[in-house]
Amino acid sequence: MLKVKKAGILCAGDDEFAPFLSQIDECKVSEKAMLKFYEGKIGGVDVVVLFSGVGKVNAAIAAELLIEVYGVDAVINAGCAGGMDSRLHIFDTVISTEIAYHDVAEDILTEFHPWMESIYFQADSRLLELSREAISKLKMKDKVFWGRMVTGEAFIVDEDRQRIMDIYAPLTVDMETAAIAHVCYVNHIPFIAVRCITDTAEHSGVERFEENCQKASGIARDITAALLEEMKGNGIR
Numbered sequence: 001m002l003k004v005k006k007a008g009i010l011c012a013g014d015d016e017f018a019p020f021l022s023q024i025d026e027c028k029v030s031e032k033a034m035l036k037f038y039e040g041k042i043g044g045v046d047v048v049v050l051f052s053g054v055g056k057v058n059a060a061i062a063a064e065l066l067i068e069v070y071g072v073d074a075v076i077n078a079g080c081a082g083g084m085d086s087r088l089h090i091f092d093t094v095i096s097t098e099i100a101y102h103d104v105a106e107d108i109l110t111e112f113h114p115w116m117e118s119i120y121f122q123a124d125s126r127l128l129e130l131s132r133e134a135i136s137k138l139k140m141k142d143k144v145f146w147g148r149m150v151t152g153e154a155f156i157v158d159e160d161r162q163r164i165m166d167i168y169a170p171l172t173v174d175m176e177t178a179a180i181a182h183v184c185y186v187n188h189i190p191f192i193a194v195r196c197i198t199d200t201a202e203h204s205g206v207e208r209f210e211e212n213c214q215k216a217s218g219i220a221r222d223i224t225a226a227l228l229e230e231m232k233g234n235g236i237r
Helices: 013-023 056-068 106-110 123-139 157-169 176-186 208-234
Strands: 007-011 025-032 036-042 044-052 074-083 095-100 145-151 172-175 192-197
Touching: 007 056, 007 123, 007 208, 013 036, 013 044, 013 208, 025 106, 036 056, 036 172, 036 176, 044 056, 044 208, 056 074, 056 172, 056 176, 074 095, 074 176, 074 208, 095 123, 095 176, 095 208, 106 145, 123 145, 123 208, 172 192, 176 192
Parallel strands: 007 044, 007 074, 074 192, 095 145, 145 172
Antiparallel strands: 025 036, 036 044, 074 172, 095 192
């Protein structure tokens, strides 16, 4: 059974974090490892919110601190992503069911610590159920997808896209989610990611990401807040 007293909300960049800031009640700020942690409540749920900086190592540092220092017992990764599946359009949102690295040799995870049965980190099943309930109430069914995400240490350009699709067939790609899921896995902490699409194969490039990040981040924030509301309504707080 899922029991969450305090949720961590982890964003990659400051633009992805910004929509959350005005939503945090009773906010207090502390610093660890050159990161600022914002503790308070969103919709009556105890939260710790921050942005980690871009990349897997930054994200992993932030996730471990959320768990070990701030005592969160669930982590939500919220922000933006690149769309890989042709069904996705800009400002659609993907909620993770499973997550993998696209730039790590598979046997690193299965033959060595943490000795996984597969390369995929699974999102928490109860959080997935609650996310579906949240989306049904937001009436965003046609704009939200559930599925696989992959993570790697690069912004994806055309020559990499087909290789990733052939091997992993993900809905999205980003630079942090698998690292956060990895930290949650080894700590036995429930995890889910909410990523809104800023760029696709048809509308690609760093400049496209930057152009759409603010609006996409607001959408990810709204869905995350709705998920927190479902957690509260189901006695998970």
